[in-house]
Amino acid sequence: MILNQFLLLSAVLFCIGVYGVLARRNGVLVLMSVELILNAVNINLIAFGAFHDNIAGQVFALFVIAVAAAEVGVGLAIVLLIYRNRRSVDLTEVDIMKG
């Protein structure tokens, strides 16, 4: 089995996700980018699990999926509330926590 393709795919997905988190202004898209980062991690876990013939990688991936579902639930709720208050989901405008 060749591991490189999976790791390359995972790295690409991770970089796209990081770009999305840092560069996008739309809160929903930032959340989607976080999902991309998490799925890049899942690919890595499963690939290494298959490579080492170890079931633990798949188990961890299932955990990450479950936690990601919860996370996106909370994140979407926050974005929804921000939208209700400001009529916008532009994250650059949300800076009331400025010190």
Place this chain on the structure above:
Amino acid sequence: MVLENAWVIPAIPILSFFLILFFGKRTPKGGSWIGVAAIGAAFLLSVVAVAQWVSLPKTLEVSAYSAGAAHGEDAPAAGAARGEAQENEGHAVVFESAAEGESAAGDTGEGESAEGESEEGHGGAQAIREPVRNTVTWYSNGPIDIEVGTHIDGLAVVMLFVVTLISLAVHVFSTNYMADDVRITHYFAALSLFTAGMLVMVTASTTLLLLFGWEAMGLCSFMLIGHWWEKKENSSAALKAFFTTRTGDIGLLVGISILFFAAGQTFDIATLNEAALTGGISKGVLTIGAIALFAGVVGKSAQFPLHTWLPDAMAGPTPVSALIHAATMVVAGVYLVARVYGVFWEGFSISAGGVNLGAVIGGITILIAALLAFVQTDIKRVLAYSTVSQLGYMVMALCVGAWTAGVFHLFTHAMFKALLFLGSGSVSHAVHTFDMREMGGLRKHMPTTFKTFMIGSIALAGIPPLAGFWSKDEILVGASEGGYPIMLVMGLIGAVMTAAYMTRCVWLTFYGEYRGHGHPHESPKAITVPLIALSVMAIGAGFLNAPGIGLFTDWTDNAVTLTAGVEHHAFSITTALMGTLVALAGIALAAAWYVKNMGPHGITKRNPAARAGYTLLLNRYYLDNLYTGGIVGSIKGPIARAAYWVNQNVIDGVVNAVGIVARRGGDFIYDIVDQRLVDGAVNGSASMAGAGGGFLRTLQTGRVQQYAAILFAATAIFAAVLIFVTI
């Protein structure tokens, strides 16, 4: 046995003092019942102590000390037992136990007869009760053990009985007399402490403990005389009493210190007496020690010339006058002489006869105080001067060698003088004054008070068969047999005057027409019951030592007087007749003057000499003026100037120097340490925190994506570092 644990008796009033002080105000009647209960318990214990003392077997053999026998030049025919003891003891004072059985008793008989042959004039060895001692070491200082403890002998149990009885009567009397007083709690606390002090003193086995009790009494006397301190006279009287007795106490301290070293660095009184009587201390030291101690006696027992405080001490509440300034505290000095009698016996050469310091002071005190009693209008002051005069009798008796007579007079005098004082308190309770000019005719209004006061007066005047007669008679016999004719004459003149001034006092108070205002009435039971109890004692106490009975002599015989060879003089019918006749003459003279209005009345207005004498008496011989104007006045100027100079130059200098140094130091600390170091540190840390906060503030943009960028950057850097380090 109460005798071994006699410390309990003073301990009860001490406990009562603290209980009243701390809890008195929260209990009904200001805690007075605590005091009454405590003194009642102490009185019962004292009665038990007397009973146990009387029932003790006579186990101690004492014979008179003779210098010849000590050097082995005498007594060749001494018995076997005596010889043995002499070898062991090294001198002729024999302490041996006769209670070991039949054979010992037989030996004693031999020893007694043998000694009767060898030492004529002093009599043989006499068996007495052995003093019960119980001492503990208070602390040790190198080789010196300072001991405290109790030494119970006949003198001590008699004093225990007198003090607790009078104190109980006074406590009961006070529950009514002082019932409405604002400071009743303090009053009863001080009474308890006073009683404790007196009991400590009479049971003390060492001069140190004796001094402790002595000074405790002085303090309580001060507090109680000044009980009504709102009036200036009362607080002045308290101060006067305190300072005057303190003047004498300087002598007492010096005397105790001298005798401490003379007796081989011990405060123990028994050791001291024995050393004094058996030649252990040189005659010169004893004389100085006796004079120094006598200064304390003069102060405390109000002897001439320090008697001036006692009449002023009448400013205190009347029960206090009865307890402290008539019956108990003022006899502390007499007790001291009786207790360390060995020192006085040798120091004053009492056995030599003629005159000595103590007898002369005692005699003068009898006369001058009795004279002053005639010109007083305040009933308590009459009794006060009478007390001074009777104290003179006691001191004189002890110092003419009539030891038992002196102690016996102390005993009887306590009874009838406390009775008289409480009687005067009852009178003042009824008429609200002590001035006899506003009394008169009270016998109809106050029958019980009148009868008891009369009994007390007759006892004091020395009419047989009441208490005062027996003890005064013994003193007169002692003076005449002991070789002190001058003292006998002084005593007889004193007896005339005593009878006369008491007649005057009773006449002015109870007979004639009532001259006061208001309606006199008999006092309540709490006042009359102590009066009746004391009048029973005033009638009966004298019989204790009547000829043929002699119980008092038997109880109080002790090693000191027997070693010294103090003689008991037999009852003399001549002296008794003489004493009774002069007393009756005194009564007759006074009755003729006051009742029949005979004699040269108004002579003080016509005759300049008589007027001068009267003025002298009214001004109390100008002694007070001499003390305050002459002595204090001449001393206080230079002392004040010296004190002012010291104050200005030395004390102010020191104070100013300290002030300047402190200010300089303060300046330095303020400028350098406080302003620069401390403030610098505080301000520096604050500004550093501020700057740090300002810098960190710029990082806190509130923009989530910036945080995320920093997070990822940091993660990338850490990852790079990790990779490079690992590879």
